[in-house]
Amino acid sequence: MFQSEALTEIIDTLSKNKLRTALTGFAVAWGIFIFVVLLGMGNGVENAMEEGFGKDAQNKISVSGGTTSEEYKGLQKGRPIHIYNEDAEILEEYFDEVTGYASTYWFGTKTANYKDKNGSYQTNGIGADGLEMENLNLLQGRFINGLDILHNRKVVLLGKTPYEELFDKDEDIEGKYLKIDGSSFLIVGVIEYNNPWENGRLLVPISTAQNIYNSGSDRIHNISLIVDADLSASKKLENKIRGFFGRKYDFRKDDKRALGVQNNIEEYGRAKGVIIAIKLFVMIIGILTLISGITGISNIMLISVKERTKEIGIRKALGARPNSIIKQVIFESVLITSLAGYIGLVLGAVLVEGINYLTKGGDSSAFLNPTVDIKTAIIATVVLIVAGALAGWLPARKAAKIKPIEALRYE
Amino acid sequence: MIKLHNIHKSYHVGKESLHVLKGIDLHIKEGELVSIMGSSGSGKSTLLNLVGLLDNYDEGTYHLDGNLMKNLTENQAAYYRNRFLGFVFQSFNLISFKNAQENVALPLYYQGVKREERNAIALEYLDKVGLKPWAEHMPNELSGGQKQRVAIARALASKPKLILADEPTGALDTTTSYEVMELLKEIHHEGMTVVIVTHEHDIAEMTQKVIHLTDGIIEKITEH
Numbered sequence: 001m002f003q004s005e006a007l008t009e010i011i012d013t014l015s016k017n018k019l020r021t022a023l024t025g026f027a028v029a030w031g032i033f034i035f036v037v038l039l040g041m042g043n044g045v046e047n048a049m050e051e052g053f054g055k056d057a058q059n060k061i062s063v064s065g066g067t068t069s070e071e072y073k074g075l076q077k078g079r080p081i082h083i084y085n086e087d088a089e090i091l092e093e094y095f096d097e098v099t100g101y102a103s104t105y106w107f108g109t110k111t112a113n114y115k116d117k118n119g120s121y122q123t124n125g126i127g128a129d130g131l132e133m134e135n136l137n138l139l140q141g142r143f144i145n146g147l148d149i150l151h152n153r154k155v156v157l158l159g160k161t162p163y164e165e166l167f168d169k170d171e172d173i174e175g176k177y178l179k180i181d182g183s184s185f186l187i188v189g190v191i192e193y194n195n196p197w198e199n200g201r202l203l204v205p206i207s208t209a210q211n212i213y214n215s216g217s218d219r220i221h222n223i224s225l226i227v228d229a230d231l232s233a234s235k236k237l238e239n240k241i242r243g244f245f246g247r248k249y250d251f252r253k254d255d256k257r258a259l260g261v262q263n264n265i266e267e268y269g270r271a272k273g274v275i276i277a278i279k280l281f282v283m284i285i286g287i288l289t290l291i292s293g294i295t296g297i298s299n300i301m302l303i304s305v306k307e308r309t310k311e312i313g314i315r316k317a318l319g320a321r322p323n324s325i326i327k328q329v330i331f332e333s334v335l336i337t338s339l340a341g342y343i344g345l346v347l348g349a350v351l352v353e354g355i356n357y358l359t360k361g362g363d364s365s366a367f368l369n370p371t372v373d374i375k376t377a378i379i380a381t382v383v384l385i386v387a388g389a390l391a392g393w394l395p396a397r398k399a400a401k402i403k404p405i406e407a408l409r410y411e
Numbered sequence: 412m413i414k415l416h417n418i419h420k421s422y423h424v425g426k427e428s429l430h431v432l433k434g435i436d437l438h439i440k441e442g443e444l445v446s447i448m449g450s451s452g453s454g455k456s457t458l459l460n461l462v463g464l465l466d467n468y469d470e471g472t473y474h475l476d477g478n479l480m481k482n483l484t485e486n487q488a489a490y491y492r493n494r495f496l497g498f499v500f501q502s503f504n505l506i507s508f509k510n511a512q513e514n515v516a517l518p519l520y521y522q523g524v525k526r527e528e529r530n531a532i533a534l535e536y537l538d539k540v541g542l543k544p545w546a547e548h549m550p551n552e553l554s555g556g557q558k559q560r561v562a563i564a565r566a567l568a569s570k571p572k573l574i575l576a577d578e579p580t581g582a583l584d585t586t587t588s589y590e591v592m593e594l595l596k597e598i599h600h601e602g603m604t605v606v607i608v609t610h611e612h613d614i615a616e617m618t619q620k621v622i623h624l625t626d627g628i629i630e631k632i633t634e635h
């Protein structure tokens with residue numbers, strides 16, 4: 001029969017049985033609401049984790065000196081292990097997996113002043129390729145380069161915070177000098193880190209810093225290695241690095257406290273696992289909620305079919321074919337499910353977007369952009385229609401099997 | 412129009428079997444106005460229901476307008492109910508959430524008639540039963556007599572060959588009953604075959620032929 005005729009007949013029936021329609025709809029709307037909110041939250045957690053790692057390069061292994069916790073070859077425990085400029089160079093040459101490095105020396109907090117303004121900032125000596133390695137955003141000027149380091153140039157790269165505190169808004173740093181502990185450094189650029197708390201830094205060439213503050217020693221605090229390796233290769237590399245430093249500075253390779261090694265590849269992998277687990281969990285809960293929603297519709301549809309036994313009997317007596325009854329019940333189910341589900345979808349999206357709006361700007365680390373993406377919406381829509389058809393199937397079959405005479409007798 | 416030969420029908424409730432129709436032979440010709448009389452439990456409704464294809468029979472043959480009604484599929488039964496038969500029930504059986512006009516239009520929906528056309532036809536038949544001004548009223552806003560007239564309009568709207576009425580006046584007072592009977596007689600005068608089940612003598616008196624049913628068999632047929 002004509003589809004639109006069938007549709008008007010169904011809409012007619014539904015709109016004249018408002019309470020039943022509303023009750024059925026509510027079950028579905030609720031199911032989809034929960035489904036969407038959970039999926040949105042899952043996305044939020046994932047985004048937050050991704051973002052947390054995005055702030056720090058994911059293919060990075062950083063190495064820093066520590067303190068021995070075991071005796072070794074007659075040497076006392078509690079001995080500090082220092083690392084030096086050359087170590088970074090050796091690591092890059094020695095291990096194929098290492099494709100680049102950056103070394104840092106932390107000089108602690110220094111007083112900086114520009115004109116009449118001043119402030120105290122963490123000051124780091126930094127290797128040339130270190131800046132490209134991290135996810136930095138250059139706001140003005142340039143990075144510190146190899147020549148700066150080679151010639152011990154007195155140049156400084158400002159973090160966003162000192163720039164904002166010492167300079168006027170949008171002031172050009174070109175050719176301007178910053179005094180750090182009384183000596184003048186040419187400002188070459190302004191950078192923004194992705195981690196807001198890192199923005200309060202001043203960066204100077206590592207050689208310059210070592211000359212001025214460390215009386216020529218080439219000691220460094222930290223080496224960041226850019227590594228081209230998968231999880232297991234990175235773990236092996238980590239082990240080899242420990243071995244290398246252990247031989248060089250006389251400590252046991254397994255003495256974890258002698259050398260600090262942070263393997264971002266491994267941590268990222270672990271976090272990824274957690275994300276997958278969370279997503280899976282959310283999916284399962286979402287699906288269970290949906291299933292209970294479907295069972296809900298199915299049950300209500302069954303009751304409604306039973307309640308309408310007489311109506312169905314009358315329709316059959318007037319010449320309704322079993323197919324048209326099946327079609328009617330399934331269409332009803334799909335229609336209620338789709339409409340109510342859509343309402344649930346929209347409400348869920350509104351809630352998720354609301355949370356997104358509220359958590360935006362804050363440093364909330366648990367959620368970031370908990371969005372309902374188009375994929376989720378499409379999945380939910382398909383799930384809705386299938387769910388509606390599924391939920392309607394059993395009641396429809398039951399309705400079609402009703403014998404008109406029994407239906408008419410039914411009170 | 413209706414030809415029944417040696418029709419048997421039993422109901423099975425649990426292990427027990429109740430033999431209700433015990434060999435019915437009956438011939439109702441086109442254009443006849445017939446009533447079926449009998450005491451309660453004699454099998455009147457059972458007979459009418461199987462003539463109306465609402466139920467099936469166990470044994471015998473039933474021809475409707477020359478077609479053998481046996482082992483019909485649900486779809487075939489639906490077709491005959493829709494095109495050949497119009498029902499009027501004691502309890503009206505209007506769909507409560509549809510107004511008078513929509514109720515009358517429903518069989519036309521199952522014939523595939525478009526909405527506008529079937530609404531127009533429905534209104535025409537409501538007019539015929541004198542209820543045009545009530546077209547928009549819901550069944551619960553109508554009196555018993557009015558409901559039954561809507562039901563008659565609904566039975567007529569699909570232009571059936573046969574009207575089957577099971578105690579159409581059973582729920583009505585005498586005056587209203589007579590009005591409904593007048594309507595059925597008028598329909599009959601226009602050429603329709605009408606079968607009425609009743610246990611009221613005065614109602615049966617108004618038909619041309621009375622079939623007396625006793626305990627599942629036709630005892631006698633009287634003609635007026």
Ligand SMILES: Nc1ncnc2c1ncn2[C@@H]1O[C@H](COP(=O)(O)OP(=O)(O)OP(=O)(O)O)[C@@H](O)[C@H]1O
Pocket residue numbers: 422423424429431449450451452453454455456457458610
């Ligand atoms: N679905 C059924 N299952 C079992 N028994 C039934 C069923 N329908 C009718 N009967 C029995 O069959 C017999 C005939 O019933 P039927 O309804 O045909 O009687 P009737 O002549 O219409 O009576 P009434 O005047 O009371 O309406 C009765 O004894 C009734 O109890």
Ligand SMILES: [Mg+2]
Pocket residue numbers: 455456457
């Ligand atoms: Mg009866």
